[in-house]
Amino acid sequence: MGTEVTAPGGSLHRVISALAKWGLDGRVRMLGESTRTSQDAANALGVKVGQIAKSLLFMAGEEPILVIASGANRVSERKLEAHLSSKVRKARAEEVRDLTGFAIGGVPPVGHKRHLRVMVDEDLLQFAEIYAAAGTPNAVFGLTPKELLEITGGAVLDLKEEG
Ligand code: 5CA
Numbered sequence: 316m317g318t319e320v321t322a323p324g325g326s327l328h329r330v331i332s333a334l335a336k337w338g339l340d341g342r343v344r345m346l347g348e349s350t351r352t353s354q355d356a357a358n359a360l361g362v363k364v365g366q367i368a369k370s371l372l373f374m375a376g377e378e379p380i381l382v383i384a385s386g387a388n389r390v391s392e393r394k395l396e397a398h399l400s401s402k403v404r405k406a407r408a409e410e411v412r413d414l415t416g417f418a419i420g421g422v423p424p425v426g427h428k429r430h431l432r433v434m435v436d437e438d439l440l441q442f443a444e445i446y447a448a449a450g451t452p453n454a455v456f457g458l459t460p461k462e463l464l465e466i467t468g469g470a471v472l473d474l475k476e477e478g
Contacts, residue, residue, distance in 0.1 A: 326417055326450035333426035334456065337466045342456040343449045351420040351452040353386025360446055360455065363387070368439055368447040368463060370422040372406035372415060372431075375399045379406065379414045383424050383447070383469060384436040389476040398434065398472055420452040425466050433469035435460075440471065 322328060331343055350356035353367040360366075367386030372379055373395060380399065384390050395403045411419055416428035424433070424447050439445055440460045447463070449456045464471065 326421060327454055328450075329416065330423045330426040330450040330454075330456070333423075334466070337425075337462070339456070339458065339462065339466070342458065343454055344456065345454050347453075349452055350448065350455050356446060356448070356455055357386060362444075362446065363442075365438065366442050366445050368424060368445045370415075370424050370448060372411045372422070373403050374406050374410065375401040375403050379410070379431055381415075381424070381427075381431040381433045381467075381469075382436070382474060383433060383439070383463065383467065384474060385438040388436055388438055388474070390436070390474050391476040394472075394474050394476075395434070398474075417448075417450055421448050421450050421454070423448050423450050423456075424463060424469075426450065433467040434474065435464060435467065435469035435471050436474045437471050438475060439463065 346359045348359040353369050356367045357364040365385045365387035368383050371382045392403050446455045446457050
């Protein structure tokens with residue numbers, strides 16, 4: 316565990332603080348292996364890839380939208396556009412860092428630099444427990460889908476690319 320991430324204001328610390336506000340203390344797990352991608356995280360945890368809640372940033376014009384999707388799914392930009400009545404594109408890596416305060420591979424569902432509108436993939440609701448990134452590419456935290464909805468205020472939607 317490097318001093319940089321554990322320092323107050325560091326990436327991991329910001330997620331731990333955000334979770335503590337919701338009473339979710341002691342949830343973060345540091346792993347010896349990479350959790351940079353959903354598949355990495357699933358392998359490291361020994362869970363299904365569908366149980367990984369990946370946090371992906373999209374831009375609807377000027378508005379950033381955080382989509383929290385099941386690791387088993389690709390997000391349909393067409394469905395997202397239909398829900399938002401706006402054209403949508405994936406955020407660039409620099410936009411992800413600027414708008415969330417985290418780098419790709421560790422973007423968490425909470426603890427962002429600014430408030431983000433959140434949309435949650437309905438497929439995450441089928442699991443008793445799911446796992447999300449905790450700010451770095453080797454930290455995750457476990458929670459229930461209900462807790463995810465509470466802490467993000469996210470809207471549950473059908474967002475999966477079919478086929
Ligand atoms: N820590 C893991 C599991 S929780 C994680 O963060 N997975 S993830 O899926 O949320 O993050 C990787 C995602 O970042 C990819 O699915 C992809 O959508 C996005 N990504 C990867 N490279 C880029 C890039 N250059 N620009 C924009 N987005 C990217």
